[in-house]
Amino acid sequence: SAVISQKPSRDICQRGTSLTIQCQVDSQVTMMFWYRQQPGQSLTLIATANQGSEATYESGFVIDKFPISRPNLTFSTLTVSNMSPEDSSIYLCSAKTAGLAHATSTDTQYFGPGTRLTVL
Amino acid sequence: DAKTTQPPSMDCAEGRAANLPCNHSTISGNEYVYWYRQIHSQGPQYIIHGLKNNETNEMASLIITEDRKSSTLILPHATLRDTAVYYCIVRARGLSGNTPLVFGKGTRLSVIA
Numbered sequence: 001s002a003v004i005s006q007k008p009s010r011d012i013c014q015r016g017t018s019l020t021i022q023c024q025v026d027s028q029v030t031m032m033f034w035y036r037q038q039p040g041q042s043l044t045l046i047a048t049a050n051q052g053s054e055a056t057y058e059s060g061f062v063i064d065k066f067p068i069s070r071p072n073l074t075f076s077t078l079t080v081s082n083m084s085p086e087d088s089s090i091y092l093c094s095a096k097t098a099g100l101a102h103a104t105s106t107d108t109q110y111f112g113p114g115t116r117l118t119v120l
Numbered sequence: 121d122a123k124t125t126q127p128p129s130m131d132c133a134e135g136r137a138a139n140l141p142c143n144h145s146t147i148s149g150n151e152y153v154y155w156y157r158q159i160h161s162q163g164p165q166y167i168i169h170g171l172k173n174n175e176t177n178e179m180a181s182l183i184i185t186e187d188r189k190s191s192t193l194i195l196p197h198a199t200l201r202d203t204a205v206y207y208c209i210v211r212a213r214g215l216s217g218n219t220p221l222v223f224g225k226g227t228r229l230s231v232i233a
Contacts, residue, residue, distance in 0.1 A: 001166070004163075031218065031220075033220045042207075042223045042224060042225050042226060043164070043223040044223075045220050045222070048220060090161075092163050092164075094163075094220065094221075108166050108169070109166070109220070109221050110166065111163035111164045111165070112163050113162055113163045114161075114162070114163050116161070
């Protein structure tokens with residue numbers, strides 16, 4: 001299984017500022033994702049982080065608000081830009097090894113512990 | 121959209137088996153059933169997955185009906201630490217599974233002393 005760490009684990013920020021969240025995976029994975037979990041809600045996918053190219057965003061999420069980088073196979077960052085109180089959420093990094101033509105046991109998707117963001 | 125239906129909440133007495141149901145009537149032939157759980161303030165934790173045969177590991181058992189339209193996750197001896205939100209998710213594996221998991225609302229399991 002992959003072990004995923006995130007930094008910071010939590011932060012309190014002022015509106016209008018930006019926060020960059022880091023995600024580190026302990027093994028090389030081909031796919032990385034970012035999710036948001038608003039208070040009392042389930043997880044919502046923000047984007048797929050692509051190595052060496054622009055992230056693929058889900059409907060309702062844009063690059064200007066949530067720029068994502070993935071410089072290599074084990075590291076990604078998510079920036080929450082120009083924050084407002086509505087951005088207060090838990091942000092989760094996730095990773096998996098891409099499935100092959102024949103399904104393998106390494107196809108499982110794993111999650112980091114999350115970053116709890118509060119915007120005042 | 122999530123392709124599964126789960127009860128919003130369940131209670132279970134400590135030490136008893138917790139049986140969490142999930143309906144996935146539109147599941148495709150190449151889709152597996154995955155279960156994850158999320159303990160408060162933590163990231164989701166993988167529990168188990170299966171295609172059509174029943175599966176068991178150190179955490180739980182997964183029972184899938186013969187028509188594959190529903191399944192049950194069984195925690196054989198629930199403890200207070202099993203209190204969490206449990207998510208049932210269907211997704212293909214292999215090349216067709218190279219998409220991120222889509223989460224529904226899950227079942228909030230409360231284990232009571």
